[in-house]
Amino acid sequence: MSTHSKTQPRPYKPMSEEDRRKQMEESNGEPVLDFSTGRVNENSTPYIDYHSVDVLLSLQHPRSDEPAxxxxxxxxxxxxxxxxxxxxxxxxxxxxxxxxxxxxxxxxxxxxxxxxxxxxxxxxxxxxxxxxxxxxxxxxxxxxxxxxxxxxxxxxxxxxxxxxxxxxxxxxxxxxxxxxxxxxxxxxxxxxxxxxxxxxxxxxxxxxxxxxxxxxxxxxxxxxxxxxxxxxxxxxxxxxxxxxxxxxxxxxxxxxxxxxxxxxxxxxxxxxxxxxxxxxxxxxxxxxxxxxxxxxxxxxxxx
CATH class of the missing domain: 1.20.58.480 (Methane Monooxygenase Hydroxylase; Chain G, domain 1)
Structure with a gap:
């Protein structure tokens, strides 16, 4: 059942439910916007790392000037x-x-x-x-x-x-x-x-x-x-x-x-x-x- 893929490393540590509750209290329920703490890659965010968004969105290479x-x-x-x-x-x-x-x-x-x-x-x-x-x-x-x-x-x-x-x-x-x-x-x-x-x-x-x-x-x-x-x-x-x-x-x-x-x-x-x-x-x-x-x-x- 191989799909020739490998498990990716975790740049950010997993969070528990207790971690999430604590974070919500510290942010007063607002979205967290500072990801500098514990960051491994300074050019990334947790979402980008999880979905490999930077890699995914770099894979489009059309070969013509036709918009379609x-x-x-x-x-x-x-x-x-x-x-x-x-x-x-x-x-x-x-x-x-x-x-x-x-x-x-x-x-x-x-x-x-x-x-x-x-x-x-x-x-x-x-x-x-x-x-x-x-x-x-x-x-x-x-x-x-x-x-x-x-x-x-x-x-x-x-x-x-x-x-x-x-x-x-x-x-x-x-x-x-x-x-x-x-x-x-x-x-x-x-x-x-x-x-x-x-x-x-x-x-x-x-x-x-x-x-x-x-x-x-x-x-x-x-x-x-x-x-x-x-x-x-x-x-x-x-x-x-x-x-x-x-x-x-x-x-x-x-x-x-x-x-x-x-x-x-x-x-x-x-x-x-x-x-x-x-x-x-x-x-x-x-x-x-x-x-x-x-x-x-x-x-x-x-x-």
Whole structure:
């Protein structure tokens, strides 16, 4: 679950509730404006240090004079941070499931759904870019394309969309290829789901839970039958029923993000080829048709 990041040192010591009460009394409830006491970095404040704001705001380097490149550039960076957050939370849910902590898994799925809504909303600033504005900086992208995002690729792998060849985009960067490959070969969220269902007494075949996790998952009729049993007996399987709908919501919100993506691109650049060698909008349209947790989706037709 590595994201190739390290814990940062603490320039300012942590505060207790008693420390905060004392500070409030000394400031008469007004904001503290003097941070000289105990300061390690004279060019910083506690907030800057905690969020690494000075580093974060120094990472924007548009390559053209076109003003519309700014929303494109910054929104892309915001999406990368949200991919990292989702990847972290999805893997947390997966681990809860392997530990039979279903109630906690459901709670964290609630947080993931909120993150997904924010992620989808990030297309709003980009959708304001006109074709003429985009043409003003598109050439500066070279062969850079969103599908090369390693956080997005790891997120897709962690949710169960395993495509080994997609890891090849990172082979030239040793640490990154190792990281992405580890995610590819690890159990996905859906692998953990099926393992949980089997332990809870559902008729999940052994072949569905003991397999090569780097290979694409093949839907199985017995798994669809298990979901059908849960949906047709919601009182008997109440917790699993609630869990099924939480997974369905994750799937729904992810599909909304993908669909909004291809609509935004279609609006901005039409049917031009993508910068990364794809068909552009047509490629995104096909990607948007993919669904995670396949039997959970297909069972709806049978109910």
């Amino acid at each position: 490149e700014w929303p494109f550039y910054i929104t892309g960076q915001i999406q990368e941070l949200l991919f990292k957050l989702m990847f972290t939370e999805v893997n947390r849910v997966r681990d809860f499931l392997f530990e039979d902590r279903l109630d906690e898994a459901i709670w964290y799925l609630r947080r993931i759904e909120r993150v997904q809504r924010v992620l989808t909303a990030t297309w709003e600033p980009i959708s304001t870019i006109t074709p003429t504005e985009f043409a003003g900086f598109r050439n500066e992208l070279g062969t850079a394309s969103g599908f090369q995002s390693y956080m997005y690729r790891q997120l897709e792998f962690s949710l169960g969309h395993k495509v080994r060849r997609m890891a090849e985009a990172y082979r030239s960067v040793d640490w990154l290829y190792t990281q992405v490959t580890e995610t590819l070969e690890a159990p996905s969220l859906y692998d953990a789901v099926l393992s949980l269902l089997r332990r809870r007494g559902m008729d999940i075949p052994e072949e569905c839970v003991t397999r090569d996790f780097a290979e694409p998952y093949e839907p199985h009729p017995a798994v669809e039958a298990a979901w059908a049993e849960i949906y047709t007996s919601p009182r008997e399987h109440h917790e699993l029923y609630v869990f099924a709908e939480a997974l369905s919501e994750l799937n729904f919100q992810y599909s909304r993000w993908r669909t909004t993506h291809f609509l935004a691109v279609e609006r901005i650049m039409g049917y031009k080829p993508g910068t990364g060698g794809t068909l552009g909008v047509e490629w995104l349209r096909r990607v948007a048709e993919h669904r995670f947790f396949p039997e959970l989706w297909s069972v709806r037709t049978e109910l």
